[in-house]
């Protein structure tokens with residue numbers, strides 16, 4: 557069975573060192589290169605969809621998390637507070653919402669600014685017990701692709717539809733294959749915040765946004781603060797988890813006293829929509845490593861092109877080709893140590909999508925022979941054509957290693 561922990565070690569993507577602590581993996585250069593490409597892509601996707609990115613610290617004063625309700629509801633999952641002085645206690649945050657609420661509160665807000673979409677790929681912490689930790693699936697330090705969309709209740713339908721579109725786009729680019737969509741609703745006899753009319757309208761808007769989507773309903777599975785849509789994945793071991801989520805929240809705007817001035821001059825509370833397109837970087841990569849068996853699409857492969865001179869006579873052109881590839885924005889390297897066969901096997905073992913071989917004839921002609929990870933070999937082509945081909949596949953975020961043309 558494919559296990560992301562074993563592949564992560566073999567491909568040198570991340571390491572878990574007992575000295576650093578369990579559930580606190582360290583991303584090695586190859587894993588970091590892949591993650592960086594994915595983070596850039598997600599930020600860009602969000603920016604184009606009207607999101608504004610912020611930075612906020614992964615710890616904050618105890619009072620902030622008392623106010624937000626996290627210390628009341630999630631204290632068991634949080635690390636114990638850190639005391640700096642008599643009245644100075646800090647906690648590692650278990651969520652980004654309180655900080656994003658403070659972004660909303662940073663000045664007065666008008667209905668004209670809504671929906672206000674505040675995004676961050678930020679750190680948060682969970683005091684998971686050692687026994688449940690493993691690789692990237694369950695960790696104590698989490699880097700979450702997060703956003704909070706502050707909107708009027710009547711804007712929720714369009715907002716959720718647009719978030720679902722972004723989720724589908726991100727899944728397609730990354731190669732995520734969702735196992736199911738779930739709409740979690742109120743159940744009887746439970747404690748929920750917000751009034752009945754608000755809940756009824758929110759549920760109606762979520763159902764409408766899911767029109768045309770195959771989903772299941774989970775009565776009684778909503779959070780106490782609002783209904784939500786979860787998108788599930790199943791890992792190689794058959795375990796189901798949530799990768800993307802859209803949660804309506806009637807509670808935090810109240811607790812954190814968020815308001816905007818409506819068109820009639822009245823102060824109104826916004827609805828807070830917590831949403832994650834691809835979840836945490838840790839859980840996402842645990843899944844991507846397994847679903848692709850380590851062979852990522854070229855656009856986020858740690859090394860996209862390895863250049864192999866047949867012997868040292870072609871080392872100069874090989875180094876020059878890598879320099880040009882890097883200047884074109886690609887991740888490339890030369891491998892000149894050992895027999896050609898061993899180097900080709902090594903590139904295959906590292907799941908590098910493109911192998912460029914330069915022999916004496918190619919060196920003389922300024923060309924190279926491209927071999928693709930899936931076994932296909934292309935006729936010798938000019939360096940410019942080869943870089944154009946790889947660049948086109950990367951730019952299109954294509955799953956195939958040849959341009960669609």
Ligand SMILES: [Zn+2]
Pocket residue numbers: 651652653704830831
């Ligand atoms: Zn949140």
